[in-house]
Amino acid sequence: MNWGILSDAIRTAVGVPAAAYALSSIGLNLQFGYTGLLNFGHVASMLVGAYGLAITVDLGGSMWLGIVMGIAAAVFLGLLIGIPTLRLRADYLAIVTIAVGEILRLVVRSSWAAPLTNGKYGIQRFANAFFALNPIPAGHYGGWDLAFDQRALWVMLVGWSLVGLTTAFVWKLTRSPWGRVIRAIREDEDAARSLGKNVFAYKLQSLMIGGAIGALAGILLAIDQQNVTPDTYIPLLTFYAFTIVILGGPGTLFGPIIGSVIFWFLFELMDGIMTGAVLKGWFGGLLDTTDIGPIRFALFGIGLMWLMAFRPQGIFGKREEMLIDGR
Amino acid sequence: MAAEISPLTGVAPKPGISKPDPIVVADDLRRFFGGLRAVDVDHFEIQRGTITSLIGPNGAGKTTLFNLLSGFDRPQQGHWHLNGGPLVGIPAFKVARKGMVRTFQLTKSLARLTVLENMLVAAKDQTGESFWGSLFGRWRHIEEVNTAKAMQSLGSFDLAHMANEYAGSLSGGQRKLLEMARALMVEPEIVMLDEPTAGINPALTESLLRHIMRLRDEGMTVVFIEHDMDVVQEISDWVVCMSQGQIIAEGPPGYVARNKAVIDAYLGEHHGVIEDE
Numbered sequence: 276m277n278w279g280i281l282s283d284a285i286r287t288a289v290g291v292p293a294a295a296y297a298l299s300s301i302g303l304n305l306q307f308g309y310t311g312l313l314n315f316g317h318v319a320s321m322l323v324g325a326y327g328l329a330i331t332v333d334l335g336g337s338m339w340l341g342i343v344m345g346i347a348a349a350v351f352l353g354l355l356i357g358i359p360t361l362r363l364r365a366d367y368l369a370i371v372t373i374a375v376g377e378i379l380r381l382v383v384r385s386s387w388a389a390p391l392t393n394g395k396y397g398i399q400r401f402a403n404a405f406f407a408l409n410p411i412p413a414g415h416y417g418g419w420d421l422a423f424d425q426r427a428l429w430v431m432l433v434g435w436s437l438v439g440l441t442t443a444f445v446w447k448l449t450r451s452p453w454g455r456v457i458r459a460i461r462e463d464e465d466a467a468r469s470l471g472k473n474v475f476a477y478k479l480q481s482l483m484i485g486g487a488i489g490a491l492a493g494i495l496l497a498i499d500q501q502n503v504t505p506d507t508y509i510p511l512l513t514f515y516a517f518t519i520v521i522l523g524g525p526g527t528l529f530g531p532i533i534g535s536v537i538f539w540f541l542f543e544l545m546d547g548i549m550t551g552a553v554l555k556g557w558f559g560g561l562l563d564t565t566d567i568g569p570i571r572f573a574l575f576g577i578g579l580m581w582l583m584a585f586r587p588q589g590i591f592g593k594r595e596e597m598l599i600d601g602r
Numbered sequence: 603m604a605a606e607i608s609p610l611t612g613v614a615p616k617p618g619i620s621k622p623d624p625i626v627v628a629d630d631l632r633r634f635f636g637g638l639r640a641v642d643v644d645h646f647e648i649q650r651g652t653i654t655s656l657i658g659p660n661g662a663g664k665t666t667l668f669n670l671l672s673g674f675d676r677p678q679q680g681h682w683h684l685n686g687g688p689l690v691g692i693p694a695f696k697v698a699r700k701g702m703v704r705t706f707q708l709t710k711s712l713a714r715l716t717v718l719e720n721m722l723v724a725a726k727d728q729t730g731e732s733f734w735g736s737l738f739g740r741w742r743h744i745e746e747v748n749t750a751k752a753m754q755s756l757g758s759f760d761l762a763h764m765a766n767e768y769a770g771s772l773s774g775g776q777r778k779l780l781e782m783a784r785a786l787m788v789e790p791e792i793v794m795l796d797e798p799t800a801g802i803n804p805a806l807t808e809s810l811l812r813h814i815m816r817l818r819d820e821g822m823t824v825v826f827i828e829h830d831m832d833v834v835q836e837i838s839d840w841v842v843c844m845s846q847g848q849i850i851a852e853g854p855p856g857y858v859a860r861n862k863a864v865i866d867a868y869l870g871e872h873h874g875v876i877e878d879e
Binding site for chain 2: 465484
């Protein structure tokens with residue numbers, strides 16, 4: 276057994292991507308898990324969050340202003356998508372949101388927007404102010420194969436703190452009467468309407484709040500990489516978040532966090548195991564190391580299908596909830 | 603029984619007749635689905651504080667009329683009032699807040715909420731239901747008051763022992779009861795029940811009807827769609843019969859049961875069989 280594979284997997288599972296995707300999934304969970312909104316364009320909120328920060332700093336604004344701009348842009352985006360679509364049936368929202376995500380990516384990438392966004396090359400080195408705030412002395416922390424330098428540790432610290440704060444926020448929201456109304460909407464919109472609830476306003480709020488949390492995730496990822504490029508924000512990111520939400524259990528508080536940790540652990544572990552196997556020639560000449568990426572996705576697809584078939588409630592969900600028929 | 607004290611005594615049994623104290627008044631209400639006239643009502647009034655049952659063969663437009671009055675559907679034409687206030691163009695949730703609450707023919711229980719949560723979500727004036735109120739508001743006291751009220755209501759509908767079960771685990775009849783109990787949590791002035799007794803066993807139906815009569819005696823207006831003529835005869839103060847979108851007869855239950863237009867409407871379309879579903 277090569278322990279390096281395991282330590283790499285653990286490193287990813289506790290690292291910045293896992294924290295960022297936990298955050299992103301918390302936002303999606305509020306929309307999909309609690310309110311029942313099929314938002315297939317969640318990546319768009321990550322994009323506007325990241326670009327809101329990058330552009331603001333690039334134009335000479337402060338990092339704090341940039342973060343506020345990123346979140347505000349995502350809230351506004353929620354409003355913009357929600358107003359024309361939320362009165363329609365759920366599947367229309369799915370179609371429109373997936374399109375919005377792609378349109379935003381292409382607009383940001385276009386030469387028309389290049390004066391602001393620098394087109395497909397994106398914007399770099401906009402998070403120096405963030406790293407200047409790092410209170411952790413230089414050095415390597417941790418033992419065994421699991422050591423992080425002060426830079427990685429700082430981003431992780433901030434990232435997981437954000438995950439904690441956001442979870443507390445969602446906890447407060449969802450256990451309140453507000454949360455009960457959005458769950459009622461998930462179960463049956465017309466019933467909620469017949470009881471005097473303004474379904475449209477609640478859905479809009481859910482879309483905007485979830486978008487703001489998604490923007491935070493985008494900002495965290497962008498800060499960690501000191502880089503935003505349009506082609507990072509492909510629809511696949513939304514589907515990562517959906518996988519994580521379903522893995523953890525839709526409509527559960529800790530589902531997105533545990534889902535993200537497990538998702539990234541398995542993702543990295545599979546990568547390591549397959550790379551090792553290919554290099555040792557276990558597949559004969561059948562597979563090359565370059566084939567591992569696509570195979571990993573195929574395995575994830577199978578895993579997701581298995582999950583939907585045998586454990587649709589995810590890790591934290593209650594099985595009896597899933598056995599209840601819709602009406 | 604109710605006829606002696608009924609405010610409808612002396613009102614002529616004529617389609618579209620005016621009533622002494624109407625809570626709902628509708629005029630020129632038209633709803634077409636393509637070429638089909640689903641609702642085509644010239645004038646219609648519902649007397650406050652009475653039980654009015656809406657009967658008629660399948661496809662007569664009863665549920666569509668409910669949908670129009672409660673804001674769940676929009677007519678091509680017409681205007682209607684609740685307590686004198688116009689309801690044209692008012693969205694369904696606001697109609698409910700104004701005091702007109704309806705239930706559905708296909709029961710809409712909120713399956714993955716508990717029975718108690720189903721009740722609590724219907725309660726009015728819970729400040730914790732607004733976004734800021736949920737974060738910073740003091741909604742716990744309201745919640746306690748509502749919970750006590752909900753438990754009492756669940757008790758009278760024989761559902762108290764199910765309070766913490768998922769609504770989706772209830773039987774079809776229990777869901778009907780829950781839906782009615784939930785509608786009453788909104789404290790409506792007028793409640794419109796779409797086939798409240800469908801799928802409920804006879805013993806439970808009896809208690810449900812007593813419940814409806816008690817609501818009337820407390821001053822609530824009840825309108826319900828019903829196919830079971832025994833039920834209609836037993837509790838109605840007034841019966842309205844629709845056929846092909848129009849009101850073809852209305853009057854006290856005894857009158858409507860003998861009305862030729864009513865008998866024709868049922869016999870003509872259903873070959874003498876009065877179905878209860």
